[in-house]
Amino acid sequence: MEIEQYIQSIEDKLQQLFRKxxxxxxxxxxxREQLQAQQEELLQQQSTITALDEKLKLSKIATATQGNGLSEDEDAFRREVRGKINDYIREIDRCIALLNS
Structure with missing residues (x-):
């Protein structure tokens, strides 16, 4: 009898472990499903942040090109943008000169 009780006890414990x-x-x-959903949400948010950063940059460029009543930071940004535009124009001129020669 003792062995049967011991075996039954082991079987009960195995069933408990199996349920756990x-x-x-x-x-x-x-x-795992929650992690996947959060990773997808994070990618979406990063994409949104990137798009908003680009819109902000374009808005700053638009404001800088108008040049009306700019603060010092905006004025410095406007000068920086104009400098970059001038650099691009010089580079385009060099490319045209190379194509013509």
Whole structure:
């Protein structure tokens, strides 16, 4: 009898472990789904941030080119933008000169 009780005790413990394993696997699957959803959301937010940064940059360029009542920071930005535009124009002129020769 003692052996049968011991075996029954082991079987009960195995069943408990199996239930715990199933619960852990279900929790793991749920957590993986949540992680995937959060990663997708993060990618979307990063894309939105990039697009908004680009819009902000374009807005600053538009404001800088108008040049009306600019603060010191805006005026410095306007000078920087104009300098870059001039650099691009010089580079285009060099490319045209190379193509013509």
């Amino acid at each position: 394993l199933q619960l852990a696997q279900a929790d793991n699957a749920t957590l």
